[in-house]
Amino acid sequence: MANRVLIISAVTDDVLALRDALGNARDGPFDVEDVPALAAGVQRLAAGGIDAVLLNLTLPDAQGMTCFDRLYEAACHIPILTLCDLDDEAQAKEAVQRGAQGWLSRGYFDNYLVPQSLRNVIERMKVEQRLYIAQTRAQITLNSIGDAVISVDMHGCVDYLNVAAERMTGWSRDEARGRRVDDILAIVDNVTGRPIPNPLEYILRGDPSADLADECVLIDRQGSRLPIEDSAAPIHDWNRHLVGAVMVFRDISHNVALTAKMRHLAQHDFLTNLPSRMLLNDRVSLAIALARRSNAYPVLLFLDLDKFKHINDSLGHGVGDQLLQAVAERLLACVRTSDTVSRYGGDEFVILLADERHPQDAALTAEKILHALATPFLIGEQELHTSTSIGIGVFPFDGTDAVTLIKNADTAMYHAKERGRNNYQFFHQAMNQRAVERQLIESNLRRALEQSEFTLHYQPKVDLQNHRITGVEALLRWMHPEWGLVQPERFIAIAEECGLIVPIGRWVLREACLQIVRWREASIPGVSIAVNVSAVEFRQRDFFDHALAILEETGADPACLQLELTETVLMRDVATSADLLARFKALGVKIAVDDFGTGYSSLSYLSQFPIDVLKIDQSFVRAIDGEAGKNGAIVGAVIDMGRNLHQRVIAEGVEDEEQLAFLKAHECNEAQGYLFSRPVDAALMQAMFGTGIAA
Template identity: 50%
Template structure:
């Protein structure tokens, strides 16, 4: 048996160790590369000369260059950068890193020009690559697409300064523009005007037709307002149905007045919203810098005050701010606060004015009229507070209260055997177009046990023509209940008798302004004569309002007018006194 010399395994072991280390290194490099290719940020590495030696997949996709194509090429060629505003070339952060050996952030607004010529907004930073001994061997830049983030930021900024419904500037942007305009006006010694516009009785449309129709109407109004002013002016939506306009370089109050008139005419033109033909008016208040105020907030506040004065003056008009309006504004605020407590404190009363058969002189009905027993003012007529009640929505509970009280009183008179054909109650536009108006009337009739035929609802001509489609629908529903329907103050609106035929009405109440034209005994009023004759031919009962003289009474009798009311017979009186009038009768 021959013995072999032991083999020297040191070379084998060394080779095996080298292979293991090499495999581990390859494995580490492979794993690192997998990791870099898995992240969404783009990564590009360069050598000390700024030439690309590595790109991950995200960088390839962002730049449009493949790694094998980009290697050895300048970083400026692979990822050229420009400014988003000027499109001028900007220095690549890699160049700055290699020059100064410190991390560098990308300039805001940097755009990457891709290989195909398209651009993309990017951001992030570059840093030096250091060896274990501390020496710099190159640079690395990390960046990502911020287009979506920038778009979101721009959109958020837009929404923060614009109204989402109309796309008009909101109050924040308006204030900024007014302050800027004030600064310019102060330096130039010029003036500017702020107009506060509010749509009249817009809530009626929202209540009756819903917010979708209301929103469409607001959008249409916004377009019309914008078309009425110069490009340098600002139309903003303050909220709800309120718009504020800034007129820059306003040379005189006449300029503001002309613009306000133009706005009123444009807004008042009819709107076709879906199947609805709508009409609406507006009220405008105007304040002028520097005469009325010196700050944006004060200018808007004073214009708002003047706008409410325009509403008080009858709506569909404009008013310039005056210092004495502040006193009126304080009174208005006081009225609103007192109204909120008046129902709880039972300060309201119902007075009644008799309706008279003009041929016989007998009382045929009553009109319920609201009175306020104010703790300081005493017995107060609606003229002083009804506008505030309508604008603050307090008219809804107040209207519901007076309707219930009138029905209760009518039922009591009925139980006492006092014959009447009707109890008339005035209905405001806010009540009429409210969603639960018809059901509210039905409930009150049921709870008071009043026969529907006794109740007469007086709706003005102006209310009915706001939306003829909806008005007809509501009137038909009321007609089903069995109540009497009257057009109040006929002649003060823009409709004709023939247009009224579309409504299921029973009574036509001629506005007192026509009756007042009958001044002399045997006097004549062609308008009143024509209205009475046509109404009679249509089968309407005709009631003349505001009868004050024997000559007027004689004329109306001669024209065969059915009924009348006015101070010739009696003013409005409390329920107990009205009961006496019905028992004793009236001398006519």
């Protein structure tokens, strides 16, 4: 089929010369049409079928570049050659810059090369059209697949991303083009967090082993982490020279999650979701390996529930299973997040305290567990009572491997049962060591009061609406002249046992009241300070009188004082508690329920108390995760309850932005935790009142 050429010219001699040249072409004639004006030419082009246009830039209805631009707008995908005089090719060259394929000079229209050149131009345009179609088809295909595709040139600069790659990296194609691939594809090791060289770099260096290793994570433009797997390959030109590289990668989040779930099921007890024996053994072995280098003393607590068999046999396995689940929850609340609570089998549990610096501190954990499990369990309509016998084994004294350590802790547990149950025993002579430690702490506590070794640190509470500091919680710190900073969990329980908690508590209350006055005199009035009150203090008959005397002596405003008590303390004697709290409320003192949700109180009883604040225990706050606040049901319920009871709700232990976002979304009033500030001394706290807290 002959190529059809349209001549747009009002010069008769030009038209005749071109018709003659094209009609007698050696490789076959062209079908030639001609029109004398631009408008007629545009109209003919609209009808289709034209393969090329020969344009005179001087027409009755248009001249110069205006003439060319109007035609090009109507036929941008058809080759256009302009007609010009030999001595006036400037316009022709400008037309080429605007899209023309070339020009023909008068005087050479009858040259045999004119048909050949025109045929070449037409064929080149057809090749470009086919290439465009192929590129478009490839583009649509690449944008339709779920895998991400990115390619780079020899300099490692991005020259292409498909839609999936844009979505996964957070970079648009236009933004990414020309940038180094490392800027667009930030890949790190999921375990170590260290950057991993991009596979495309290996390809460009001629290294064929370019695929990513397992457990690689893509960090997108917003900082989100996405597990990926990939394949990469070189790009060659037709001379087999390397000109770039392409990488195909995909999101494997679902696979990773499924693998993690399967691993979790294999390593955890199906009933309590606690680590199984297999995972416990691994963690004990790891703790021992680390302890050899870090001067730590991993401790194992082997627990066996007392009277569980009787409960299981009399009330059924369903009730027994619920009791085991409830026990597991209390055990988790008794230890640190770095520790491991494992269900060893039946009614046996093993707890690994992996990073103990002082083995005798395991006794404090054991006592905490005994106290936690002594409180009745409400299972359905049944109030169940149980206790536990605990055996304690310490590395390396009682074993240098996991099997031996567990076996010896188990042996110590049986000794505890023989001594009447509901107690703990160290393996061999550790009880003597514990007694010495306890006596040492007790004697040093007495000296600490006399030598003013105690101090208060303050952790701010922040209004989640305006991010302003609403008050602080006073936290006791003991700076021993030889031991350094002694953590409260090491000495508070001993102080309660020996009765020293009462004078220590009075010192804390007096120091807090003095600090209220100091800040008032420093032009920081109205600072609310919360003070924790222990069960032993609260049960003292003269507790109110001593508190009143301290307020009067120091001149502190009672409205700036907040007493924090746990549910367990309040519920020990409801009538007495209600009366005592009413007397404090009459003074203007605020009342807060600390660790709310961890006690075992009746809400109908709690409603009898004049409570101003509910503090959500940090264990519930930590349960909030990033998947739309999953596991935050308890926190949300407490916030709603507080709102309905017209009580302010404070969340403790807020450590990350996900928890903060959840609390804000549920309109929690206040929060405190490491996300805002660690406890600081009075001077630093005073400075923070001026600068505020950003969150």
